[in-house]
Amino acid sequence: MKLSRVIELLGDLVLQTINMDGIDPDISSIVSNSRFLKPNDLFICIKGTYFDSHVLAEDLQEKGATALIAERPIESDQIKIPVIYVKNSRKAEAMLFMEQADHPYEKLITIGVTGTNGKTTITTLVKHVLDTFEKKCSLVGTVVNYIAGKESRNPKNTTPGAPVLAKYLKKSVEENYEYFVMEVSSHALAMHRVSGMRFDVAAISNVTRDHLDFHESFEDYYATKLKLFNLIKPSGKAVVNADRINIADIQLQRGQILTYGFGDESDYRIENLEMTRSGMYFDISTPFGSTQKVYTRLIGEHNAYNVAAVIAIMEALNYDTAHIIEAISTFTGVPGRFEFVEEASKYGFEVVVDFAHTPDALEKLLKTARRLVEGRIILVFGAGGNADKGKRPLMGEVASRFSDVVILTSDDPKHEDPEEILKDIEEGINKLKPYLVIPDRKEAISVGLTLANRQDMVVIAGRGHEEFQVVDNELIPFNDKEMVKHILDVKFRRLIKR
Numbered sequence: 395m396k397l398s399r400v401i402e403l404l405g406d407l408v409l410q411t412i413n414m415d416g417i418d419p420d421i422s423s424i425v426s427n428s429r430f431l432k433p434n435d436l437f438i439c440i441k442g443t444y445f446d447s448h449v450l451a452e453d454l455q456e457k458g459a460t461a462l463i464a465e466r467p468i469e470s471d472q473i474k475i476p477v478i479y480v481k482n483s484r485k486a487e488a489m490l491f492m493e494q495a496d497h498p499y500e501k502l503i504t505i506g507v508t509g510t511n512g513k514t515t516i517t518t519l520v521k522h523v524l525d526t527f528e529k530k531c532s533l534v535g536t537v538v539n540y541i542a543g544k545e546s547r548n549p550k551n552t553t554p555g556a557p558v559l560a561k562y563l564k565k566s567v568e569e570n571y572e573y574f575v576m577e578v579s580s581h582a583l584a585m586h587r588v589s590g591m592r593f594d595v596a597a598i599s600n601v602t603r604d605h606l607d608f609h610e611s612f613e614d615y616y617a618t619k620l621k622l623f624n625l626i627k628p629s630g631k632a633v634v635n636a637d638r639i640n641i642a643d644i645q646l647q648r649g650q651i652l653t654y655g656f657g658d659e660s661d662y663r664i665e666n667l668e669m670t671r672s673g674m675y676f677d678i679s680t681p682f683g684s685t686q687k688v689y690t691r692l693i694g695e696h697n698a699y700n701v702a703a704v705i706a707i708m709e710a711l712n713y714d715t716a717h718i719i720e721a722i723s724t725f726t727g728v729p730g731r732f733e734f735v736e737e738a739s740k741y742g743f744e745v746v747v748d749f750a751h752t753p754d755a756l757e758k759l760l761k762t763a764r765r766l767v768e769g770r771i772i773l774v775f776g777a778g779g780n781a782d783k784g785k786r787p788l789m790g791e792v793a794s795r796f797s798d799v800v801i802l803t804s805d806d807p808k809h810e811d812p813e814e815i816l817k818d819i820e821e822g823i824n825k826l827k828p829y830l831v832i833p834d835r836k837e838a839i840s841v842g843l844t845l846a847n848r849q850d851m852v853v854i855a856g857r858g859h860e861e862f863q864v865v866d867n868e869l870i871p872f873n874d875k876e877m878v879k880h881i882l883d884v885k886f887r888r889l890i891k892r
């Protein structure tokens with residue numbers, strides 16, 4: 395590619411070019427990580443969260459970079475190679491990496507899901523339905539990525555950066571994959587990780603308090619989430635939870651928006667929800683006038699929403715409702731989302747592990763637990779470090795309101811003092827109800843299990859599927875479900891009469 399072509403592609407993102415008189419060099423490839431730079435590459439300088447690669451300009455020139463893209467002044471009079479100054483380097487990165495990959499999203503049917511909660515459940519269920527239909531589908535998300543059939547667990551990001559995303563899309567095309575379903579976090583939208591691609595279906599589950607360490611206000615967070623709908627292909631569709639999102643906020647023609655929810659005005663309306671420990675039944679009425687019975691092994695009103703979202707997404711892709719519903723019935727769920735630890739039942743109580751780590755998710759989780767339990771709810775939870783502090787007392791308040799005994803414990807403290815995080819949560823706790831503060835998560839879970847009487851439910855929230863606790867820079871192996879099984883085995887087994 396010629397440098398002039400890069401400038402043409404970037405269009406009005408370009409503010410100024412320097413050192414370009416009479417030259418138009420060839421570019422071998424586009425790079426934004428200095429470790430991957432080879433001679434004749436074009437390098438995109440980015441001011442990141444931890445590092446500002448503009449400072450590498452001289453070094454990059456020495457290593458053979460053909461030209462630089464920059465969004466901040468390069469403080470050096472030694473730079474002789476062309477520099478293209480742009481309004482936003484991350485946006486340029488997204489556009490150019492997609493160009494380099496030959497816009498693979500155009501050859502795929504792409505589905506993007508955003509929202510504070512429910513993204514993993516919805517995307518994983520979409521993939522399950524497509525797998526059932528024997529359609530080849532890649533998946534990108536929090537728990538696992540399946541790129542053209544290759545699985546990688548615990549990805550670094552929910553939504554990868556533009557270079558990695560372009561690579562995943564391209565690989566899916568090369569391997570003749572037809573579908574690409576992905577979670578789109580608000581961080582990704584704010585950082586332009588997906589700005590270079592387009593979606594056949596874009597869906598939003600809800601927007602509730604989270605990530606206000608990163609977004610300056612809730613309004614900013616909400617507006618960022620809605621940016622997903624600017625990335626819809628011309629013939630694409632939006633799928634929107636009408637009970638949780640104001641449809642008027644989505645700037646698309648009405649025919650392109652499919653809504654779901656319990657409300658009368660929803661295109662996909664959920665009715666007559668019945669819930670048991672082993673699953674749920676509900677009716678779904680569709681815009682085509684039919685009402686069909688849905689069975690799902692997922693539990694909780696929030697999951698009825700997630701299932702309805704998937705029905706709407708799959709219908710937007712022209713699949714038949716009855717077939718979609720049949721495929722949904724065999725989905726066993728995402729690890730760590732309202733997941734029973736079956737081994738506990740033999741002791742007469744239940745244990746559930748869930749990934750709720752926002753006030754809204756915690757409330758939904760505890761309301762679901764309340765519908766299923768005859769005894770008390772004993773909640774064990776904490777809050778992650780170096781993230782939205784304001785949600786901590788709100789989670790404390792929800793915990794007291796909807797459970798009977800609360801045990802506050804550590805989540806991923808990261809670089810914060812675990813005791814300080816617990817104090818923040820404690821501010822919201824109702825001091826007239828029983829609660830304990832036990833920073834050691836293993837001990838907290840053990841005490842929760844010890845307190846459980848017959849018919850009680852111990853709910854362990856916040857970490858779901860996660861395999862490690864993050865303490866400073868250390869990853870300490872810890873999985874809530876495995877820990878429960880271990881404690882039951884070591885402390886409780888002798889209670890079983892042989």
Ligand SMILES: CC(=O)N[C@H]1[C@@H](OP(=O)(O)OP(=O)(O)OC[C@H]2O[C@@H](n3ccc(=O)[nH]c3=O)[C@H](O)[C@@H]2O)O[C@H](CO)[C@@H](O)[C@@H]1O[C@H](C)C(=O)N[C@@H](C)C(=O)N[C@H](CCC(=O)O)C(=O)O
Nearest residue numbers: 426427428440442443444445447551552553554555579581
């Ligand atoms: C704070 C944050 O979001 N950081 C993300 C961001 O990193 P960054 O670009 O700011 O990284 P940086 O290290 O400052 O580097 C800046 C630039 O210098 C370049 N560089 C850097 C070092 C070097 O030696 N040479 C070099 O060229 C880098 O390639 C980069 O272009 O962009 C990277 C690529 O897109 C992300 O991987 C990274 O996510 C970090 C790991 C992260 O933890 N992000 C979290 C907050 C996040 O994004 N979470 C959401 C999910 C949230 C949820 O729903 O719960 C997600 O989508 O994962």
Ligand SMILES: Nc1ncnc2c1ncn2[C@@H]1O[C@H](COP(=O)(O)OP(=O)(O)OP(=O)(O)O)[C@@H](O)[C@H]1O
Nearest residue numbers: 510511512513514515536696731748749750755758
């Ligand atoms: N539709 C929903 N509304 C509210 N809460 C939900 C919904 N779906 C799931 N949850 C709650 O959120 C938790 C995480 O669910 P899920 O992993 O599907 O969401 P997510 O958006 O991918 O979350 P994250 O981005 O943090 O990984 C669940 O364990 C459950 O407690």
